[in-house]
Amino acid sequence: MANAQSLSNALANKGNQQQSQEDVAKKMRRALVAMRDEIGKGLMGTNLTAERFERLVFSAWNSNPKLKLCTPISFLAAAMTSAQLGLEPNTPLGQAYIIPYGTKATFQIGYKGLLTLLYRSGEILMVDAQVVYEKDEFDYEYGSNARLYHKPHHGADRGKITAYYAIVKYLNGGETFRVMYPDQVEEVRTKFSKSANSSDSPWRTDYNSMALKTVLLRTIKYGPLSVELARTVAQDGAIRSNLSENLLDSPVDPETWDVAEPEVVVRDAEPEKAEEKVKPLTAEQVGFVTKGGEK
Numbered sequence: 349m350a351n352a353q354s355l356s357n358a359l360a361n362k363g364n365q366q367q368s369q370e371d372v373a374k375k376m377r378r379a380l381v382a383m384r385d386e387i388g389k390g391l392m393g394t395n396l397t398a399e400r401f402e403r404l405v406f407s408a409w410n411s412n413p414k415l416k417l418c419t420p421i422s423f424l425a426a427a428m429t430s431a432q433l434g435l436e437p438n439t440p441l442g443q444a445y446i447i448p449y450g451t452k453a454t455f456q457i458g459y460k461g462l463l464t465l466l467y468r469s470g471e472i473l474m475v476d477a478q479v480v481y482e483k484d485e486f487d488y489e490y491g492s493n494a495r496l497y498h499k500p501h502h503g504a505d506r507g508k509i510t511a512y513y514a515i516v517k518y519l520n521g522g523e524t525f526r527v528m529y530p531d532q533v534e535e536v537r538t539k540f541s542k543s544a545n546s547s548d549s550p551w552r553t554d555y556n557s558m559a560l561k562t563v564l565l566r567t568i569k570y571g572p573l574s575v576e577l578a579r580t581v582a583q584d585g586a587i588r589s590n591l592s593e594n595l596l597d598s599p600v601d602p603e604t605w606d607v608a609e610p611e612v613v614v615r616d617a618e619p620e621k622a623e624e625k626v627k628p629l630t631a632e633q634v635g636f637v638t639k640g641g642e643k
Contacts, residue, residue, distance in 0.1 A: 377406060379420070384402065391434055404437060404439060408437060409446075437455075454542060462584075465581065471574060477563065482508050484498060484510075485499040486498050488525070494525070511530075524570050
C-alpha cells in the first residue's frame with residue numbers, strides 16, 4: 349500500500365513538473381512575441397527575420413535542459429543581446445551562444461560572431477587569425493619595426509600548438525597584431541569566462557576558435573577602435589539586468605507565433621561584409637553588468 353502511495357505521489361509530482369515546464373514555455377513564447385518589434389530593430393541590416401530569430405531562440409531553450417533551469421528573464425535578456433547584435437545564437441554558424449551558468453543564462457560572442465561585428469562596423473579592412481604549430485616557421489617582433497612571419501609546415505602532422513595570433517588592418521590605414529601563447533589563453537579562459545567549464549561552453553566544444561577570438565579581442569584593444577564598436581564588443585559575456593519580469597506576463601497570444609522547428613540554413617560561414625552596419629546602442633539599451641578585462 350505504501351509503495352502504491354509513493355508511486356502515486358511520484359507520478360503526481362512528475363505531472364506537476366511537466367505542467368510547470370509547459371507554463372514556462374507558454375510564457376517564454378508570449379514574451380518573445382512581445383519583444384518582436386525590439387528584436388526586429390536589432391536585426392535590421394542582417395539576413396535574419398524576427399520570426400526566424402524567435403524560432404532559433406525557442407529551439408535553443410527547448411532543446412537544452414540546463415537552459416530550462418535558468419531564470420526565464422535571464423534567458424530572454426541573453427536572447428535580446430544576441431538580437432541587438434544581429435547574431436544567430438546556438439547555431440552551427442558559431443556566431444553567438446546562450447550558455448547556462450547556474451540559474452542564469454549568459455551571452456557569449458563566438459569567434460565568427462566577432463568577425464561579423466568587426467566587418468559590419470565598416471572600420472575593418474582585413475582580419476587574419478591563425479594557430480601556430482611547433483613545426484611551422486614563425487617569428488615576430490613588436491615595437492617600431494614590428495613584423496610577423498608565419499610559414500605553416502606542409503604536412504598532416506604540424507606538431508603541438510605553440511601560439512595564436514591575429515592581424516587587423518583598418519580602413520584608415522592602421523595595422524596591428526598580437527600573439528598569445530597557450531598558457532596566456534588558458535589564463536584568460538579561467539579568469540574571465542564564467543561558463544568556461546560548462547559542457548555547453550564553446551571553450552569545451554571549439555577551443556581553438558575561442559582562443560582565436562581571445563587573441564583577436566586583445567589585438568583590437570590596441571587598435572583605433574571606435575566608441576560604438578568598443579561598446580558592442582563589451583557585451584561579450586554580459587548578464588543583462590534591465591528586462592522587466594512583467595514581460596513574462598505579456599497578454600500576447602502565443603498562437604500567433606509559429607513555433608515549428610527552425611529551418612536549418614546552410615550557407616557560407618564567411619563573416620558578413622562591411623556594408624552591413626551595426627546600429628550603436630542607446631544608453632537605455634545598454635543595461636548590462638559586464639566582466640572587467642578581456643574574455
